[in-house]
Amino acid sequence: MPFDVIAFEVGRIYFEMKFSPHLILLTLLASLPGLNATSSSPTSLPLRPTPVPSPYNHGRSHYVSPPRTKTCYVTALGGGKDDSAGILSAAKSCNNGGNIALLDAQYTISRPLDLTFLNAVDFIIEGQVSFTPDVNYWSTNSFQYKYQDTALFWQFGGQDVNIYGGGTLNGNGQAWWDAMASDSDVVRPILLGLMGLKGGSVSNLKMKNPPNWFNFVANSSDIIFDSMTLTSASNNSNPAHNSDGWDTYRSDAVTIQNSYVSNNDDCVSFKPNSTNILVQNMQCINSHGISVGSLGQYIGEVDIVENIYIYNASMTTSSDAARIKVWPGISPSSTSTSSGGGSGYVKNVTYNGMHDTSVNYAIELTQCYGQKDLTLCNQYPSSMIIEDILFENFSGTSKKYDPTVGTLVCSSPHVCKNIVAKNINITNPSGKTAKWTCKNVDNSTLSINCA
Ligand SMILES: *[C@@H]1O[C@H](CO)[C@@H](O)[C@H](O)[C@H]1NC(C)=O
Ligand SMILES: *[C@@H]1O[C@H](CO)[C@@H](O)[C@H](O)[C@H]1NC(C)=O
Ligand SMILES: *[C@@H]1O[C@H](CO)[C@@H](O)[C@H](O)[C@H]1NC(C)=O
Ligand SMILES: *[C@@H]1O[C@H](CO)[C@@H](O)[C@H](O)[C@H]1NC(C)=O
Ligand SMILES: *[C@@H]1O[C@H](CO)[C@@H](O)[C@H](O)[C@H]1NC(C)=O
Ligand SMILES: *[C@@H]1O[C@H](CO)[C@@H](O)[C@H](O)[C@H]1NC(C)=O
Ligand SMILES: *[C@@H]1O[C@H](CO)[C@@H](O)[C@H](O)[C@H]1NC(C)=O
Ligand SMILES: *[C@@H]1O[C@H](CO)[C@@H](O)[C@H](O)[C@H]1NC(C)=O
Numbered sequence: 001m002p003f004d005v006i007a008f009e010v011g012r013i014y015f016e017m018k019f020s021p022h023l024i025l026l027t028l029l030a031s032l033p034g035l036n037a038t039s040s041s042p043t044s045l046p047l048r049p050t051p052v053p054s055p056y057n058h059g060r061s062h063y064v065s066p067p068r069t070k071t072c073y074v075t076a077l078g079g080g081k082d083d084s085a086g087i088l089s090a091a092k093s094c095n096n097g098g099n100i101a102l103l104d105a106q107y108t109i110s111r112p113l114d115l116t117f118l119n120a121v122d123f124i125i126e127g128q129v130s131f132t133p134d135v136n137y138w139s140t141n142s143f144q145y146k147y148q149d150t151a152l153f154w155q156f157g158g159q160d161v162n163i164y165g166g167g168t169l170n171g172n173g174q175a176w177w178d179a180m181a182s183d184s185d186v187v188r189p190i191l192l193g194l195m196g197l198k199g200g201s202v203s204n205l206k207m208k209n210p211p212n213w214f215n216f217v218a219n220s221s222d223i224i225f226d227s228m229t230l231t232s233a234s235n236n237s238n239p240a241h242n243s244d245g246w247d248t249y250r251s252d253a254v255t256i257q258n259s260y261v262s263n264n265d266d267c268v269s270f271k272p273n274s275t276n277i278l279v280q281n282m283q284c285i286n287s288h289g290i291s292v293g294s295l296g297q298y299i300g301e302v303d304i305v306e307n308i309y310i311y312n313a314s315m316t317t318s319s320d321a322a323r324i325k326v327w328p329g330i331s332p333s334s335t336s337t338s339s340g341g342g343s344g345y346v347k348n349v350t351y352n353g354m355h356d357t358s359v360n361y362a363i364e365l366t367q368c369y370g371q372k373d374l375t376l377c378n379q380y381p382s383s384m385i386i387e388d389i390l391f392e393n394f395s396g397t398s399k400k401y402d403p404t405v406g407t408l409v410c411s412s413p414h415v416c417k418n419i420v421a422k423n424i425n426i427t428n429p430s431g432k433t434a435k436w437t438c439k440n441v442d443n444s445t446l447s448i449n450c451a
Pocket of ligand 4: 250272273302303304
């Protein structure tokens, strides 16, 4: 029996074997993605990253995914044809322990994709997943939620899901920003939704130009985002809108780390009922800051944001670096249910190590959000308590309101407790002593110059 050394490539899989021609043929047939969608030897796939919260953690053990035992390859249809059905069927076939591999250069999603049934799967995205910029279609076909009228192209939920691979999610936001010029209420989908996911990681991906927020993490727990690159920029005079990097809502134990965000809204925003959230080693460019809130907007609702730790963030040309925004109370005669008056609390939030470059405010804490009339704010103080807040180790520069570098405004001294600022060194272009606006806040624990 003659033995040959044969090397050949099938798609992305490279074989070099020293076997009989019969065995080669069998191996080849079993490995061809088109002939057999599942394979038990995903050796050609990139290794799954195993991001863990570091250097800080939120005090819980992080979930661990078992290895995946099968792989479903999704072949891109190409030519702008919709790949959502292919992705859905791969997700069903390889659910409960498999990989869903998107290894082609370009996938298109033009139909809503509901992936909330997942259990123990990895999505490996090496190329670009692009969402069709059909503003009218998505306005009625995206997944829609009541909270802040959010809409989604696709949604991931279930348990134990990892998404990674070095690829790009492209929201093609320009079409929506252009549409907003004539209709500011146009439905604009969020680029990635984790909806009811318990245990998950999203890492080593690029995200660009979302019509709305980049990431919405809702009803989820034990999630880590690591090594993400988020960029949003308009090509014309219609600016990008609401391009928040991450919004957490009704979620617990979420880590966001080692990531770069260039946008023009919040870098990260902690919305109602965000608990045990850790954000560290971040670079945020042009953002509105790493923000708690806004909270307390709706009468009768109870909003809780608790145990938030932000460590080592560089904030460049941001409107704010550290930000806490809470609505005040509302006059009993008011008929509005959405301009303050909600209750709850913001408790145990630490910003440790913010490195600012030309920000407007290094710290903006307000309990008078949405109420320009300070007298009215003080007359009807917030029903949401802000307590146990620490701002420590801030350095860098502030520019716009020189010499004022930050502002801390509570609606009454009774509803803001234990607000501490330590080792804050923010300088101005003018070189004048930095000034801070402080209202209704105990300044004995603030080592800043309350002017
Ligand atoms: C703007 O144009 C550049 C270059 O053509 C492109 O890479 C980018 O995706 C465009 N941005 C938007 C929001 O469409
Ligand atoms: C979260 O879960 C609640 C309760 O099941 C549900 O009403 C809501 O639609 C879910 N998602 C969002 C974004 O609120
Ligand atoms: C802070 O974060 C940056 C990334 O933005 C990273 O390069 C640096 O090593 C981190 N520093 C510390 C002390 O963790
Ligand atoms: C947030 O938690 C509080 C306390 O458990 C609850 O009353 C409130 O309804 C929750 N809000 C949301 C939006 O889930
Ligand atoms: C405050 O939050 C931090 C970090 O999220 C956590 O480690 C700590 O235990 C919390 N403190 C209290 C008193 O709950
Ligand atoms: C701020 O930095 C100092 C000096 O590096 C360090 O001792 C302190 O623990 C830091 N603050 C926090 C909250 O970690
Ligand atoms: C504050 O920062 C400036 C500019 O980086 C530096 O020159 C100065 O020594 C710092 N002051 C303190 C007290 O650390
Ligand atoms: C704190 O507030 C008191 C009373 O308003 C004021 O006299 C004092 O100068 C302030 N201290 C600082 C450090 O800003």
